[in-house]
Amino acid sequence: MKNSMIKVGAAVLKTKVGDPEANAAEIIRTMEGNQDLGILVFPELCVTGYTCADLFGQNSMYDGAMKALSDIAVASAGIPGMTAVVGCPVRRGNALYNCAVFVSEGEVKAVIPKSYIPTYGEFHEGRWFTARRDIVNETVDINGEAVPFGTDILLADENSGVVIAAEICEDLWVPMPPSSAAALAGANIIVNLSASDEEIGKQEYRRSLVSQQSATCYCDYIYVSAGTDESSTDLVFSGHTVIAECGRVLSDSIFGTPTEVNTALLDLDISRYDRLHQNTFLDEGGRDYRRIKVSANPAGGARELGSDALLEILKDEKYPVQKNPFVPSDLEERGKRCRKILRIQANGLATRLRNTGLRTLVIGISGGLDSTLALLVAYEAKKIVPDAKIIAITMPNEGNTTSLTYTNAVKLMKILADDVREIPIGADVASHLADIGHSPNYQGDGDITYENAQARMRTYILMDTANMEGGLVVGTGDLSELALGWCTYNGDHMSMYGVNASIPKTLVRYICESYAYTCGDEELKGVLLSIAATPITPELIPANEGEIAQKTEDKIGNYDLNDFFLYYVMRYGMEPDKILGLARYAYGVEKETVRTALIRFYRRFFSQQFKRSCLPDGPKVGSVTLSPRGDWRMPSDASSDHMISILEKD
Numbered sequence: 001m002k003n004s005m006i007k008v009g010a011a012v013l014k015t016k017v018g019d020p021e022a023n024a025a026e027i028i029r030t031m032e033g034n035q036d037l038g039i040l041v042f043p044e045l046c047v048t049g050y051t052c053a054d055l056f057g058q059n060s061m062y063d064g065a066m067k068a069l070s071d072i073a074v075a076s077a078g079i080p081g082m083t084a085v086v087g088c089p090v091r092r093g094n095a096l097y098n099c100a101v102f103v104s105e106g107e108v109k110a111v112i113p114k115s116y117i118p119t120y121g122e123f124h125e126g127r128w129f130t131a132r133r134d135i136v137n138e139t140v141d142i143n144g145e146a147v148p149f150g151t152d153i154l155l156a157d158e159n160s161g162v163v164i165a166a167e168i169c170e171d172l173w174v175p176m177p178p179s180s181a182a183a184l185a186g187a188n189i190i191v192n193l194s195a196s197d198e199e200i201g202k203q204e205y206r207r208s209l210v211s212q213q214s215a216t217c218y219c220d221y222i223y224v225s226a227g228t229d230e231s232s233t234d235l236v237f238s239g240h241t242v243i244a245e246c247g248r249v250l251s252d253s254i255f256g257t258p259t260e261v262n263t264a265l266l267d268l269d270i271s272r273y274d275r276l277h278q279n280t281f282l283d284e285g286g287r288d289y290r291r292i293k294v295s296a297n298p299a300g301g302a303r304e305l306g307s308d309a310l311l312e313i314l315k316d317e318k319y320p321v322q323k324n325p326f327v328p329s330d331l332e333e334r335g336k337r338c339r340k341i342l343r344i345q346a347n348g349l350a351t352r353l354r355n356t357g358l359r360t361l362v363i364g365i366s367g368g369l370d371s372t373l374a375l376l377v378a379y380e381a382k383k384i385v386p387d388a389k390i391i392a393i394t395m396p397n398e399g400n401t402t403s404l405t406y407t408n409a410v411k412l413m414k415i416l417a418d419d420v421r422e423i424p425i426g427a428d429v430a431s432h433l434a435d436i437g438h439s440p441n442y443q444g445d446g447d448i449t450y451e452n453a454q455a456r457m458r459t460y461i462l463m464d465t466a467n468m469e470g471g472l473v474v475g476t477g478d479l480s481e482l483a484l485g486w487c488t489y490n491g492d493h494m495s496m497y498g499v500n501a502s503i504p505k506t507l508v509r510y511i512c513e514s515y516a517y518t519c520g521d522e523e524l525k526g527v528l529l530s531i532a533a534t535p536i537t538p539e540l541i542p543a544n545e546g547e548i549a550q551k552t553e554d555k556i557g558n559y560d561l562n563d564f565f566l567y568y569v570m571r572y573g574m575e576p577d578k579i580l581g582l583a584r585y586a587y588g589v590e591k592e593t594v595r596t597a598l599i600r601f602y603r604r605f606f607s608q609q610f611k612r613s614c615l616p617d618g619p620k621v622g623s624v625t626l627s628p629r630g631d632w633r634m635p636s637d638a639s640s641d642h643m644i645s646i647l648e649k650d
Contacts, residue, residue, distance in 0.1 A: 001575045003298040003305045004269040005313055006160060008039040008189070010224035010251075012239035014258035017049030017231050018061065024068035028075040030259050031084055037263065038162065038296040040084045041191045043226040043239075044169050045098060047072075047088040050195035051231035056089055056096060056128040065089055069101060069108055070143045077106030081297030083155065085166060087193040092140045092149065095130035100166035100193050101142075102155050104294040110148045110155060111140055114168035115178050122197060122235055123170075133178070136288070151178060154187050154289050157296040159303050161268050163187045164296070169194035172209055172223075183217035184282065185289045188271045190219055195226035197235035203254055207242055215247025218274040218281060220266045227258045246270050250320075265299060265317040273572045307591070307650050310581035321586040323560060325567040326504045326622070338514035341507070341621045345499045346380035348619030349474065352497050353385045360389045360471025364462050364492075365413050367394075367405030369508045370476040370500055372412060372531050376515055377499045378474055379416045391469060392417035395458045398426045404534060411527045421465075425457045432457065455491030462495075472496035475616055480505035482615065482626050483566050484556050484601070485608020493611055501618030502625035504566065505559040556604065557597045561587065565601045570624040570632070576602070576643045577650040599644050606640035 011030050016022040027042060034040055044050055047068045048061060055061050065088050076084060083104040090099040090111050097113040115133045119126035133151055140149035155164040165182030172179070172192055179190040190213070196206060206223070214221035220243070227239035243251040243264040250264040275281045300313045314321065328334040353359060361378045365371045375392060382388045392413035396406050413420040430440040432453055442450050462473045475495025477487050479502050487493040500508065509532050516528035556562065564583055568574045574582075576598065583594045612626050613636055626632045 001305065001310075001577050002161070003300065003302055003310075004161065004267055004272070005299040005310070006038040006162060006266050006268065006296065007036055007263060007299045007317065008220070008222055008243065008266055009034055009037045009041070009261045009263045010222050010241035010243060011040060011042050011261045012224065012227040012241060012253075012256050012258055013042055013046045013229075015043075015046060015049050015227060015229040017051055017229070018055050019049075020047050020061070020064035020068040023047055023049065024071045026259060027068075027072055027084070027086060030261060031072075031075060031079055031082065034261050034263075035079050035082065036299075037082055037261075038157075038160065038298060039164065039189065039191070039222065040082060040261070041193065041222045041224050042084070042086045043224050044087040044193040044195040045089065046193070046226070047086055047101075049230060050087075050226045050237075051233070051235070053124075054128070062089065062091060066143055069103075073103050073106060073108050076103045080105070081295050081301065083109075083157075083164065083294040083296045085164075085191050085193065087168070087195075089129070090140060090142070090149075092138075095132075096128055097132075098125065098129045098168060100168055100191065102164075102166075102292070102294060104155075104296070108142050108145065108147050109294050110153045110292045111142065112151060112153050112166045112168075113149070114171060115151055116170045116174050118170045137290070148290060148292055150290075152289050154182065154185060154291050155294045156291045157294055160296055160298045161272075162189060162294075162296040163291075164189045164191060164294070166191050166193070168192065169196060169225075172213060177213060179213060179217060179219075179221075182289070183219050186283065187217075188219050188268055189266070190214070190217065190221045192221065192223040194223060194240075195230065195237060196240065198238040198240070198254075203238070203240055206240060207249065207252055210242040211244045211247055211249050214244040218246055218271045218278065220245050220268075220271060228255065229258055246274055263317075265313070265319045269574060269578070270572055273574075277573075307577045307581035307584065310578060311584050314581065314585040319585070321582055323586050324506045324563065325571075326507045326563055326624075327510055334510060335514050335518070338507075338511040339518070341503065342377065342380060342511060342515065344619055344621045345377040345503075346384060349377055349381040349497060349499055350384035350388075352472070352617070353381065353388055356472065358470060358472050359385070359387050360391060360466070360469045361474050362391045362393065362462050362466040362469065362471050363417075363474045364458050364476065365392050365394045365409045366476075367407070367409035367412070367531060368534065369505070369512060369531060370478050370481075371409075372512055372528065373478075373503070373508050374474050374476040374499050375412060375416050376512070389419065389471075390417045391419040391421065391465065391471065393421045393423055393462065393465065395423050395425045395461060397429060397454055398424065400454070404530075408527055408531050408534070411523075412531070415521070415524050415527065423461055425454060425461070429453050429457050452488045452491060455488035459488075459491045459494055466496065474499055475618065476500060478503050478505050478508050479624070479626065480559055480563055480566065482612055483608075484562060484604045485611050486556055487611060489611055493615075495616050498616045498618035501615060501627065502620050502622060504563045504624075506563045557600055561594070561597050562601055565598055566605075567624060569605070570626075576646045580647060580650060595647055595650070599647055602640040602643045602647075606638055606643075609634050609638065610636040
């Protein structure tokens, strides 16, 4: 696979205001000490110091700054694969500009001036610097060399896929930041050289600006502000650094110890996929930008890598990869998300009730997680549509249904449903099997006729009950089951409204547990926690001495891993070998174990599309869903061979 990982840094510099020579030495020392970085960004006007004030007009100060740039450029020749971005005043004609200067491969590659010069409050930059946003196709003399100069410049490394644009401090605070146009022109990394003084609440505001801009532009964003060594005559600077990726903050540091370099590992595949996926994000104005070649190596230096090399990079950088990407790791955030999801589900179901004029909800309750969540959704929907009625039906099959799941199902129905019914299906299933010439007994592993006859019998009962009662059947199947095809076609696969269709199994458990701890009903809490602790099973084969014999994960693999695969396949369209490396890192298990599980996932995901092609309606609650009317369209006859061949070669 192509190496899309790049390590970047934001350096809070130890600054001597008014001493370009000392600052250049510190910049060079920092570059040489961080040679594993592809991009290293320094603060605004760091070559001279941001708070030089009228010293910016001194010829000796400017000459010193130009000498400093020369020294930095020479030093960069000994650091192949790094692009450094420093802040420096640059003269052109009769104007002085506040600039971001790109240095790579022993050269000053480009100079980008600040577009918006603040002259309000504590800022007086207009006293020294000129603002122009229309500088295009120009050059500026830097130590006798004509260097590309203007607001129309992107810096690119074609091998790594890096395309960098720059804005400076105030540029981000305006209604239309320059980075927006640059992103539409192809920039996937924005650097911001800043000198933002510290005030109460300002850190949070800067963080939100950076996070939002990286989300809006589907890009990585590296922000670094001047450190505490700047003059404190009237202001204090905090060395605030923020590194964000498509709306997700990877690093946020303030009041660090100079010189401190805060780093993050970026994945360019994330912004690449988001831009391709969002067809409203169009390439606009790309012809108006100049692309200047720089060197910005991917992490580890290799342009191509396999899952083994990726694993080592992830380990070295302690890259954050969640085992359960659908589930927030923060307990408070998890609780909020679970409550919000349940609210979305309930409102979707309530809308269906209002629009159909129906007021009866029919649900089959097994004592498992999915039907439990569906009943909770119906219970919450009834709060929105008070005249709704919930008919809960448990349909045990003697010998298959265990006392644990049966007891939990009955308790749950009595607490939450208006009408509790029990309809044993054993005799009807046996009669049906006899009618088609099948033994009434389970024939062992692979007897899907025996298993599916029960699932279809239950659906048959639910559908006809809904017709008789003038209601609709609430589906219970979840996203993970739909991805793997772990449902009986025209059995539990079918309903009149599938409330769980976009919720993965790993999240279903947490929603039920969250409800247990917040419902205020000790009896309900006990039942919900018992259900959450029960092994996942369809109970379609005979029990083993009263204990659950059929455990879903024994057949289709661990749900945590399957949900992990599903997330990265659906959310980012990642290559199989990259998912293999990410999963090995997240779970710390052997390569063959993960490879076997991933191959099984791809085979099931591709071969079971025909079930997803005719799904009932159901509410979308997250960024990943498999509705054939919404986020996922795939031919039922597509082959998984290509994906599997990539894994077999790794």
